[in-house]
Amino acid sequence: MAPTVLLSCLLALLVAGLAQGTKDSFRVQDPGPRPLELREVFTLFQIQYNRSYSNPAEHARRLDIFARNLAQAQRLQEEDLGTANFGVTPFSDLTEEEFGQLYGNQRADGKAPSVDRETGSDEWEGSVPSTCDWRKAPGVISSVKYQENCLCCWAMAAAGNIEAQWAIKHKESVEVSVQELLDCGRCGDGCRGGYVWDAYITVLNNSGLASEKNYPFQGVVGKKCQAKKYKKVAWIQDFIMLSDNEQKIAWYLATEGPITVTINMKLLQQYKNGVIRATPTTCDPQHVNHVVLLVGFGKTKSVERRRAKAVSSQSHSRQSTQYWILKNSWGANWGEEGYFRLHRGSNACGITKYPITARVGKPDKKQRVSCPR
Numbered sequence: 001m002a003p004t005v006l007l008s009c010l011l012a013l014l015v016a017g018l019a020q021g022t023k024d025s026f027r028v029q030d031p032g033p034r035p036l037e038l039r040e041v042f043t044l045f046q047i048q049y050n051r052s053y054s055n056p057a058e059h060a061r062r063l064d065i066f067a068r069n070l071a072q073a074q075r076l077q078e079e080d081l082g083t084a085n086f087g088v089t090p091f092s093d094l095t096e097e098e099f100g101q102l103y104g105n106q107r108a109d110g111k112a113p114s115v116d117r118e119t120g121s122d123e124w125e126g127s128v129p130s131t132c133d134w135r136k137a138p139g140v141i142s143s144v145k146y147q148e149n150c151l152c153c154w155a156m157a158a159a160g161n162i163e164a165q166w167a168i169k170h171k172e173s174v175e176v177s178v179q180e181l182l183d184c185g186r187c188g189d190g191c192r193g194g195y196v197w198d199a200y201i202t203v204l205n206n207s208g209l210a211s212e213k214n215y216p217f218q219g220v221v222g223k224k225c226q227a228k229k230y231k232k233v234a235w236i237q238d239f240i241m242l243s244d245n246e247q248k249i250a251w252y253l254a255t256e257g258p259i260t261v262t263i264n265m266k267l268l269q270q271y272k273n274g275v276i277r278a279t280p281t282t283c284d285p286q287h288v289n290h291v292v293l294l295v296g297f298g299k300t301k302s303v304e305r306r307r308a309k310a311v312s313s314q315s316h317s318r319q320s321t322q323y324w325i326l327k328n329s330w331g332a333n334w335g336e337e338g339y340f341r342l343h344r345g346s347n348a349c350g351i352t353k354y355p356i357t358a359r360v361g362k363p364d365k366k367q368r369v370s371c372p373r
């Protein structure tokens with residue numbers, strides 16, 4: 001399709017939109033709302049996410065995948081017990097398999113080395129606040145990153161964790177180098193995936209981490225580790241795995257700051273916004289393959305659930321839903337401006353499997369490290 005045709009599609013929509021808000025005299029012939037044809041939706045998708053395909057056959061194939069994804073999004077919409085909306089996303093022209101290969105972390109689903117869980121103190125029993133959102137604290141959370149064609153969610157989440165913990169503990173805002181984690185890591189597999197602890201081991205081995213500004217993200221693993229070239233801006237002493245109790249995780253988050261979690265990312269391909277409330281059937285908690293940064297929690301206002309099931313007016317649920325707030329590394333165009341929310345209290349998508357955080361601070365001496373096996 002020629003670009004001018006695409007443009008006029010957009011223009012027509014725009015005019016229709018404008019017309020609704022203007023006086024009758026100004027109104028173009030208003031055909032009234034009608035469902036957009038699949039092809040039109042696909043064209044809008046292509047414009048919005050700048051997608052073009054090499055030939056008509058490929059275009060047809062992608063349109064077919066797109067149609068299947070929209071049907072899948074509709075099913076998820078019906079199954080979801082929370083407030084999530086599923087639909088057109090930047091990944092709507094990818095098969096589930098492609099999505100997994102492009103964004104999943106192959107290694108995270110492998111056999112994890114045994115890392116002991118902190119049982120933690122019993123202090124937490126007291127009070128877990130009802131809400132917590134570290135995005136509201138200036139200088140704690142850096143901008144949403146885009147991992148591009150590099151399976152480095154593990155490094156991005158670890159960097160986000162170190163930045164946040166450093167800012168909270170040392171009252172100093174830093175943005176650390178993900179590229180250093182990719183170029184210098186010996187345990188992980190660079191842009192082919194890794195565990196979040198591979199990143200921490202690299203930070204320990206390099207005695208700190210350079211800044212993103214000095215050692216910026218390239219989207220591919222560099223030929224050489226350039227750790228020695230730049231001064232360090234943040235250090236860690238060690239890293240720990242937290243309890244799998246979601247109340248304890250919330251308490252740790254509220255008192256110490258953001259941590260990393262590894263989840264099953266299956267539902268995120270079609271996710272637009274809202275709180276995902278999955279079940280072990282819709283999102284297997286054992287099959288975790290994506291590392292993200294947990295930055296807060298809260299609960300939805302007691303409003304009617306969108307769920308279509310509640311047909312009789314009596315059964316409209318006015319329950320509120322507790323959720324986690326997570327920072328993803330798929331750019332700010334995805335989800336809720338780069339973030340998403342998962343139900344809190346049901347081990348949604350395996351969120352309690354690997355709750356891990358670094359403990360920041362300058363170590364007294366260089367530590368000997370080795371890759372876990």
Ligand SMILES: *[C@@H]1O[C@H](CO)[C@@H](O)[C@H](O)[C@H]1NC(C)=O
Pocket residue numbers: 050052
């Ligand atoms: C759109 O994609 C093409 C490659 O397919 C690229 O050259 C161009 O820079 C992109 N434009 C934007 C605005 O991202």
Ligand SMILES: *[C@@H]1O[C@H](CO)[C@@H](O)[C@H](O)[C@H]1NC(C)=O
Pocket residue numbers: 184185186187201202205206369370371
């Ligand atoms: C630690 O760094 C040295 C180079 O300074 C490297 O040879 C070694 O493989 C690294 N070890 C790990 C576990 O990353």
